[in-house]
Amino acid sequence: MLIALGLVATGTAAANREHLDTILDKAGPMRAAAETLNTALVNQETGIRGYAVSGEQIDLQPYEAGVAGERQQIEAIRTVLASGDDDIRADLDAVEAGAAAWRAAVAEPVLTAVRDGGPAAAQPLLDDDARARFDTVRADVQRLQQDILSFRTETAAAARSTGNMLVLLLICAAAVIVLAGVVLLIGLDRLVSRPVLRLAAQIRAVADGDYEGRISSDGSPELSRLADDVDAMRRQIASELAQVREAREQIEWVNKQLHAQADELTRSNRDLEQFAYVASHDLQEPLRKVASFCQLLQRRYAGQLDERADQYIGFAVDGAQRMQRLINDLLAFSRIGRLTSGFTDVDLNRILTDVSSQLEARLGDDGKVSWSDLPTIEGEEPLLTTLFVNLIGNSLKFRRPDVPPEVTVSARRDGAFWEVTVRDNGIGIEPEFADKVFVIFQRLHARDAYEGTGIGLAIVKKIVEYHGGRIWLNADVPEGTAISFTFPVAPHLGADDHEQNEAVSA
DSSP: OHHHHHHHHHHHHHHHHHHHHHIIIIIHHHHHHHHHHHHHHHHHHHHHHHHHHHOOGGGGHHHHHHHHHHHHHHHHHHHHOOTTOHHHHHHHHHHHHHHHHHIIIIIHHHHHHHHHHOHHHHGGGSSHHHHHHHHHHHHHHHHHHHHHHHHHHHHHHHHHHHHHHHHHHHHHHHHHHHHHHHHHHHHHIIIIIHHHHHHHHHHHHHHTTOTTSOOOOOSOHHHHHHHHHHHHHHHHHHHHHHHHHHHHHHHHHHHHHHHHHHHHHHHHHHHHHHHHHIIIIITHHHHHHHHHHHHHHHHHHTTTSOHHHHHHHHHHHHHHHHHHHHHHHHHHHHHTTTSOOOOEEEEHHHHHHHHHHHTHHHHTTTOEEEEESOOEEEEOHHHHHHHHHHHHHHHHHTOOTTSOOEEEEEEEEETTEEEEEEEEOSSOOOGGGTTGGGSTTOOSSOTTTSOSOSOHHHHHHHHHHHTTOOEEEETTOSSSOEEEEEEEOOTTSOTTOSOOOEEEEO
């Protein structure tokens, strides 16, 4: 409607502008030219009469000026006339023809008479007939003026009509805008505002905890789709919350179990500490007495009793000594991770130097331990020393006959861990015993073949796990034994933040 009103208003405004232009640029100039034309014709008649009375040339000037003015005004009126102004053009032709006829019948004879016979000869020519002829011209001019005035009046009326039409169109446009605004407000209120408020209320209810309340909208299709999407999100949240509640219940149950296990572990640790105390004090005291008296019997009565008695005494002394070693090793195993001095930066190159010095007697003249580019890690130096003493000691214990023992310790960076490998050229371990060797008190050989209690690799495994790593038997080596284990890379120690030393100890 606004577009239609705009188009009609545009056409009406163009017509109004055309009418105003006609009044300003056409009717007004023609009306002024008609008045001037009438004056020019009157001047012609006055000049002829004055010239006929006086015969002076100066009295003829109004006539000559009037003739020139007549031509000029007629030309001016013709210039602004349009193709449809036939009545005004006919009036103008009549005025022009009447003026020409008056000059031919009156003015020119008077001029000739004055020049030939003087004023006396010209005055008789200005009779009633001459006056009637000029009245005819004046009547034609008045008719021309009247037609021009009628044209101006009609044009002004048309301009007023188009102006009124413009005002009416503006009023109609304003009414359409107001009506459209009211309709839009009502439509927005019914299709947008109220549904949005209802949707917001439903969403607030869900936000307050009503996750089972369905979210819907009866507004526009867009709001309905939005409500469906929000309801889908609500269903997803409700489902996830149900899972979270279930998981929380499970976690609470697991926490209760963990608390119970922690209490049990605390009690077990107390029992273990009590056992360690008993093992380190109460048990070893009578064991030392048994061992001491057995040794006294062995020294004092050796050879005085029969051979079987000496053998029995030897068995008793050996059993007491092995019992002491088992208790000491078991105590050492139980203390790992329980009695701690705190982690520090430990250079494994320095650890290997100390270990090789401790095992120098067992290396002999032909054995050697070599290492290179070992990293600096975070750990407990005494435990790390024990780790390498056990590993290298095992390599020296399980050497091949008549083959000089060689132990190589190497390290490489593997992501967030250092992987350290201790390899020897000894008798090796069969792959099927890869897990058994790290179990406490597990032995792969007879007790009389190799010394020891079978707890060394179990201690090594516990030390590695205490430092956050893992240990395994590398079965891919062609000969000997290779045991690999990992240590975490300390956050404040980079890949190159250790001494790049290479040392060989024999």
